Structure formats: structure tokens, C-alpha cells
Amino acid sequence: MSYLLKVRHLRKSFVRGGGVFSDDTKRERFTAVDDVSFEVAPGETFAIVGESGCGKTTLARIILRLIDPDDGVVLFEEKDLLAMKGKVLRAQRRQMQMIFQDPFASLNPRMKVGDIVAEPLAIHEPERSEVHRLACAAEMLQRVGLDAAALNRYPHEFSGGQRQRIGIARALILRPKLVVADEAVSALDVSVGAQVLLLLQELQKEFHLTYLFISHSLPVVRQLATHIAVMRAGQMIEYGPANMILQKPTHIYTRDLLAAVPEIPQPGQV
Amino acid sequence: MAKLLCVNGLTVQLPTAAGWVKPVNEVSLQIAAGESLGLVGESGSGKTMLSLALMGLLPVGARVSGEVWLREKENHNAQGRSSQRHAEGENLVGLGEEEFRSVRGREIAMIFQEPMTSLNPVMRIGAQIAEAILAHEPKMEREKLHHRLLSAMEHAAMPEPVERAQQFPHQLSGGLRQRAMIAMALAQWPKLLIADEPTTALDVTVQKQILDLLDRLRRELQLALLFITHDLAVVAKVADRVAVMYAGRIVEEGPARKVLTAPRHPYTQGLLAASPTLEKRKLTPIPGMVPRLTDLPPGCAFAPRCSLWRAECDQAVPELRTAGPDHLARCVLI
Numbered sequence: 001m002s003y004l005l006k007v008r009h010l011r012k013s014f015v016r017g018g019g020v021f022s023d024d025t026k027r028e029r030f031t032a033v034d035d036v037s038f039e040v041a042p043g044e045t046f047a048i049v050g051e052s053g054c055g056k057t058t059l060a061r062i063i064l065r066l067i068d069p070d071d072g073v074v075l076f077e078e079k080d081l082l083a084m085k086g087k088v089l090r091a092q093r094r095q096m097q098m099i100f101q102d103p104f105a106s107l108n109p110r111m112k113v114g115d116i117v118a119e120p121l122a123i124h125e126p127e128r129s130e131v132h133r134l135a136c137a138a139e140m141l142q143r144v145g146l147d148a149a150a151l152n153r154y155p156h157e158f159s160g161g162q163r164q165r166i167g168i169a170r171a172l173i174l175r176p177k178l179v180v181a182d183e184a185v186s187a188l189d190v191s192v193g194a195q196v197l198l199l200l201q202e203l204q205k206e207f208h209l210t211y212l213f214i215s216h217s218l219p220v221v222r223q224l225a226t227h228i229a230v231m232r233a234g235q236m237i238e239y240g241p242a243n244m245i246l247q248k249p250t251h252i253y254t255r256d257l258l259a260a261v262p263e264i265p266q267p268g269q270v
Numbered sequence: 271m272a273k274l275l276c277v278n279g280l281t282v283q284l285p286t287a288a289g290w291v292k293p294v295n296e297v298s299l300q301i302a303a304g305e306s307l308g309l310v311g312e313s314g315s316g317k318t319m320l321s322l323a324l325m326g327l328l329p330v331g332a333r334v335s336g337e338v339w340l341r342e343k344e345n346h347n348a349q350g351r352s353s354q355r356h357a358e359g360e361n362l363v364g365l366g367e368e369e370f371r372s373v374r375g376r377e378i379a380m381i382f383q384e385p386m387t388s389l390n391p392v393m394r395i396g397a398q399i400a401e402a403i404l405a406h407e408p409k410m411e412r413e414k415l416h417h418r419l420l421s422a423m424e425h426a427a428m429p430e431p432v433e434r435a436q437q438f439p440h441q442l443s444g445g446l447r448q449r450a451m452i453a454m455a456l457a458q459w460p461k462l463l464i465a466d467e468p469t470t471a472l473d474v475t476v477q478k479q480i481l482d483l484l485d486r487l488r489r490e491l492q493l494a495l496l497f498i499t500h501d502l503a504v505v506a507k508v509a510d511r512v513a514v515m516y517a518g519r520i521v522e523e524g525p526a527r528k529v530l531t532a533p534r535h536p537y538t539q540g541l542l543a544a545s546p547t548l549e550k551r552k553l554t555p556i557p558g559m560v561p562r563l564t565d566l567p568p569g570c571a572f573a574p575r576c577s578l579w580r581a582e583c584d585q586a587v588p589e590l591r592t593a594g595p596d597h598l599a600r601c602v603l604i
Contacts, residue, residue: 051473052444159559160313189312190500194544194555216473219503219546223553246548260478261548262503267531 003075004177004210005040005063010072012058032058033069034234040227042177045204045211047225047242049218049257054231056214060180063212064096065089076178094124097171101183103163107155114151117141117169124174140169143206144199161192168199172207180212185220197223218261222246230254272341273300274494275324275462280336280363282316282323291563293319295518296336303461306488306495308509308526310502310541314560316518317498321464324496325380326362326370338362340377340462376406379455383467385447389439395450396435399423402457418457425491426453427483445476452483462494463487469504481507502545506530511596514538517561517571520590524597534599537572570601578603 012033032055040046048056062069065081074081076092084092097120100106107116117137121128138148144165155163164184171179181200185193201224204211215221221228222242229239230251238251249255282294293316301307311317322328324338341359362373382388390398399419404410410418423431426449439447448468455463465484469477485508488495497508505512506526513523514537522535533539540556558575567573573583582602593599 051475161559189560190502190541191312191544191556192559194546194553195557197546197553198555217546218474219548222548222550223546256475258548260475262478262481262501262507264503264506264542264545264547265527265531 002041002078003039004042004044004077005046005212006073006075006078007039007063008037008073008075010036010059010062010069010074012055012062012067012069031234033062036072036231036234036236038229038236038239040178040210040212042210043204043208044226045213045224046227046229047213047215047221048229048231048236049215049221050231051216051257053233055234056231057182059231060098060182060212060214064098064180065093090124094120094174095176096178096180097174097176099164099167099171099179099181099184102187103160103167104155104187106167107163109155111154112151113141113153113155113158113166114138116155116166117151117173120170120174136173137169140173141166144169144172144203145195159192160188161195164188164192164196165199168196168203172203172209175207176209178210178212180214182214183216184213186215186217193220200224218246218257230257272302274303274341275299275301275496276337276339277324278337278339280320280323280338281334282319282328283333283335284319284329285331286564288564290333292518293563294323297515297518297520299513299520299523301462301494301496303494304488304492305511306485306497306509308505308512309496309498309515310500310505310512311498311515312500312541312560314517314563315515317515318466320515321380321466321496321498324362324462324464325374325378326365326367327374334363336363340373372406375402375455375460376458377460378462378464379458379460380464380466381448381451381455381468383470385444385451385471386439388451389447391439393438394435395437395439395442396423399435399450399454399457402454406458422453422457423450425456425487426450428453443476444472445479448472448476448480449483452480452487456487456491459491460493462496464496464498466498467500468497470499470501477504484508502530502541503547514541517566518563519571519587519600520598521572521601522593522597522599523590524594524599528594528597532594534593534597534604535572535601536576536578536603538599540575 010033013029013031016028016030050056061067063074114134114137117140118133121133138151141150142148146165185196225242228242228245229236232253238254277299280294280297281292283290283292297320309317323334339359339361396419399422400415403418420431428434428449469480487493499505509526512526512529513520516537522529522538543554544556556575561571569584569586570588573579588600588602590598590600591604593604
């Protein structure tokens with residue numbers, strides 16, 4: 001079976017504390033990502049769950065080549081992602097895009113929505129005309145449920161859910177293979193969050209996307225994950241098909257996490 | 271049993287560029303001592319503005335009308351304020367800042383979503399809790415103060431209270447910071463505790479601990495708890511009764527189990543259908559978005575998003591109607 005993403009023995013540690021007054025020689029290191037290995041097949045939604053500080057965001061940042069690991073291998077379609085440099089890396093970045101948590105902080109308030117959504121094209125296809133770029137942006141905005149008139153407006157004119165759609169349009173305009181969604185719905189209201197989750201599901205089918213879906217919320221993950229990995233203190237303590245992890249968790253921490261999730265009572269339940 | 275808190279027709283108006291808006295519109299609710307009311311709503315529903323009104327912390331320029339009655343604490347010796355008091359307690363609406371200061375903290379306390387922004391980063395935890403005590407009893411002796419401080423921290427189940435009291439907020443985890451906030455809120459033995467999304471920023475295992483703690487405290491201390499959240503699953507865990515707010519009004523209220531398993535208002539039904547659970551199921555989002563307060567529809571505020579809409583919905587804002595025993599819903603279909 002061919003994998004889109006293959007991660008082997010990934011490791012990353014940071015210096016704890018620090019700051020201007022600290023003594024460099026005494027700094028401890030802590031391991032944010034500790035010997036993590038997994039693979040993701042095309043079309044899967046691979047969810048990484050864990051509590052704050054478990055290393056899930058650091059892991060995603062390494063895979064997107066935003067930070068370098070201390071050790072380990074990441075293969076993207078069998079190519080060594082960590083060895084890529086310069087033009088090769090830049091070309092690779094088109095294949096991996098990200099959707100952020102905070103739709104208020106992740107859009108430049110001084111840019112028009114059209115320019116925000118078209119910016120990846122401006123970077124990766126500078127030879128194309130601006131007219132072409134904006135036409136692509138308009139099409140993408142419509143696909144995520146926004147009016148093409150949004151092109152000439154600014155982010156502050158939109159609600160949280162609409163901004164998240166703008167962020168999704170920007171992530172998908174290059175037609176990436178892998179989309180990393182880091183807490184993509186946790187800042188949204190319940191009714192709007194459900195809209196965005198359904199949109200992500202539709203777009204996955206339409207554009208054959210593979211998702212690396214990072215979340216602290218098991219109920220959210222439940223709705224679209226095909227695979228779930230549970231992280232704790234930098235380690236991936238358990239991973240497998242979503243049904244297995246949720247119904248027959250083997251690790252006690254996974255069981256604790258599941259037990260702590262508050263549940264809405266179902267009709268008929270006493 | 272007489273209710274501890276009675277809110278009658280509370281309305282808050284705020285000035286905006288587009289005129290006055292009502293983030294809290296004719297809200298009535300009651301909470302008994304030892305009871306917990308879950309107030310559910312999405313952003314912009316008015317739930318936080320309601321809690322700020324109860325705390326007397328509304329922004330400058332806000333207009334408030336209606337009544338907020340808070341019953342006397344038993345054996346409470348209120349010096350200098352007895353003249354304004356009568357059998358029902360006192361009406362907090364219209365109290366001046368000076369008068370409100372003796373209510374806030376002492377009778378009504380509040381905890382917030384992000385404890386880090388509510389705590390002073392350059393002040394030790396113990397000193398901050400002591401400050402909450404001294405604010406109302408400035409002449410307390412050192413020894414007694416220390417005792418009160420530790421007992422407040424013990425109530426909030428902070429491990430190693432003596433050591434923790436010496437620490438700064440950044441040295442505590444998120445869960446411990448929220449416990450420090452709870453200790454501070456309980457320092458004066460208030461009658462009513464308002465918790466505004468107190469666990470939203472916390473990890474799920476820590477959330478469970480804080481919810482369990484709040485649940486125990488309200489039983490042990492006979493606290494009335496107003497628990498504000500957007501999360502229906504959290505509300506199911508902490509609330510005896512649930513009130514659902516939409517665009518400034520309560521649209522449904524009733525026993526928690528009834529509201530969550532047999533909701534009568536289409537908005538509550540929609541929220542439940544949109545909430546992810548550990549069961550895999552098809553989520554049904556509510557179409558559209560929460561209306562702006564400057565641009566409310568003429569009738570039911572939910573009508574433009576409602577799948578059961580009919581012409582009648584646009585004629586007038588529906589009254590709260592009886593939807594079952596102790597269960598109200600603001601919908602023409604009932």
C-alpha cells in the first residue's frame with residue numbers, strides 16, 4: 001500500500017523556560033515530540049488528539065516544514081521531505097496547506113478577502129495574471145459557500161464561520177494533497193462549527209484531500225476521522241482505525257480521555 | 271421554596287452607531303439556593319451581558335431596566351444597609367456603584383473563562399485571595415486572614431495550599447488557576463456564583479475535575495450556581511435546569527433532562543442536532559447565522575433560520591408558552 005505521508009521516529013525537544021535572565025547552562029530540555037511514527041494513506045482523515053502540551057501542534061509544524069525536528073524521517077509520497085531545500089521545497093509546499101484555529105487572527109485585516117485567498121497563487125504561480133488569480137479566488141469562495149462579492153471586502157466584515165471558510169478557500173486554492181487542520185472548529189459556535197465540519201467532508205470528497213486533523217475534542221474528531229492517534233507528553237501512545245480507538249481503546253489514558261468527555265443525554269436514557 | 275435569585279424582565283440596552291440594541295431583552299429567571307441553572311447560548315446571544323448585569327459590571331453608558339431580587343443571606347449582619355432591605359431582599363437594579371461594591375464578591379461572585387487574564391500576573395496567589403477577603407473586611411487580623419485564606423483554598427480543593435499561596439499565576443496549570451479563581455470567588459461565602467464558560471479553555475480531564483468541584487460546592491455550601499456555556503454536554507453535567515438564550519431572549523427553559531432530551535423550541539432542537547457527540551452521526555447544522563442585534567427580524571428572532579417557519583412567526587415575538595411541567599418555550603407551535 002502506498003502512503004501519502006510516512007513518519008518515522010520523529011523527535012523534537014525545546015529548551016524549557018529561558019528568557020533574558022536565565023542561565024543557559026542550566027536550562028533543561030523537554031521533548032515535545034518523542035519518537036513518533038505513523039503513516040497516512042491518501043484520502044484518510046488522520047486525527048491527532050491530545051490535551052494541551054501533548055505535542056500535537058509541534059508534530060504538525062514539523063510535517064509542514066515550519067520547524068525542523070532533531071531526528072527522524074518524514075516521507076511525502078516516498079520523497080524525503082526533510083531533505084528538501086530551495087525550489088524543490090517551495091514546490092512541495094503547494095501540496096501541504098494549513099487551516100488555522102483562530103479565524104480572527106489568521107487573516108490579515110488590511111488585505112481584501114480576494115487577495116488573501118489568491119495569495120498562495122501569487123506566490124506559486126507568479127506568471128499568471130491578477131485577473132486569473134482573482135477569478136480562481138472567486139470560484140473557490142463560491143465553493144466554500146461565500147458570495148463572489150466577498151472578494152472586495154475585508155475580513156472584519158465577516159463572522160467567525162465565514163472567516164473560517166475564507167481560510168479554507170485559501171488553503172485549497174492550490175489544490176493541495178494534504179491539508180493540516182489545527183483545531184479548525186474549536187473557536188466556532190456549535191451551529192457554525194457543524195457547518196464547517198460538513199464543508200470539510202464535502203471538500204475532501206471533491207478534491208481528494210487527505211486531512212491531518214488536530215483537535216482536543218473527541219466528539220469533533222469522531223465526526224470525520226478515519227484514523228485516530230492519541231498523544232500524551234510527546235508520545236503517540238495509541239493509534240488505529242477510529243472505531244477501534246473509540247470502542248476498544250487499549251491504553252488507559254485513552255480510556256480516561258473518553259471517560260472525561262461530558263455527554264448529552266439521549267432520549268429514553270434514564 | 272423561595273428562590274434566592276429572582277430576575278424579572280431584565281433588559282440591558284447598549285448604545286451603538288446604529289441605535290440602541292438590547293443584548294438582554296426581558297429576561298426572567300430564578301435560582302434557588304443549592305440549585306444550578308445552565309444558561310446556554312452561542313456568541314452574541316446575550317448570556318455574558320446578562321451575567322455582567324447581575325454583577326453590576328455593565329459597560330459605561332448601558333441602560334438597565336427590570337428587577338433583580340437577591341434574598342437575604344441568613345444570619346447576615348449587614349451594617350448600614352439594613353434600611354434598604356425588606357422581605358424579598360433587595361433589588362440590585364439601580365444600585366449605585368458604591369452600594370454594588372458591597373454586593374459584588376460578598377453576595378454574588380463570578381469566575382471567568384480564562385483564569386490567566388483574570389489573575390494578576392505579578393502578585394502571589396495567596397495575596398490575591400487575601401485581597402478578595404480584605405476588600406470586604408479590611409480590619410481582619412493576620413492570623414484570621416491566613417486561616418480564611420487556607421480554608422478558601424481547601425474548599426477549591428487546591429493541593430498543598432500553603433505552598434500554592436506563595437506561587438505566582440504562571441507557576442500554576444490552567445486547572446489550578448481556575449481553582450485559585452474559585453477560591454477567590456468563595457472567599458466571602460457568596461450566595462450566588464456565576465460561572466462564565468469556566469472550563470472552555472481547559473483540557474477535558476481537567477474540565478471534569480472542575481465541573482465535579484463546582485457541583486460539590488454548590489451542594490455543600492448551598493450555592494446558587496448560574497453556569498453559562500455554549501456546550502450542551504457540559505450543561506447536561508452541571509445543571510438542574512437549563513435556559514436557552516437566543517438574540518437576547520430566553521427561548522426555552524425547563525428541567526435539564528427535559529430540555530436536552532425533548533426540546534420544544536426549534537433552536538434548541540437545532541443546537542442538539544449540530545452538537546458533535548461520541549456517537550458518529552450525521553450532524554445537521556443550523557443554516558445561516560445568529561442575527562445582528564441591530565438588525566433583528568420583526569417577529570421570532572430565529573424565524574429566518576427555522577425549518578418550521580410559517581407566516582405567523584414574523585408577526586410578533588412569541589410569548590414564552592407552557593411546553594410541559596415547569597417547561598417553557600417561546601414558539602408559536604406550542
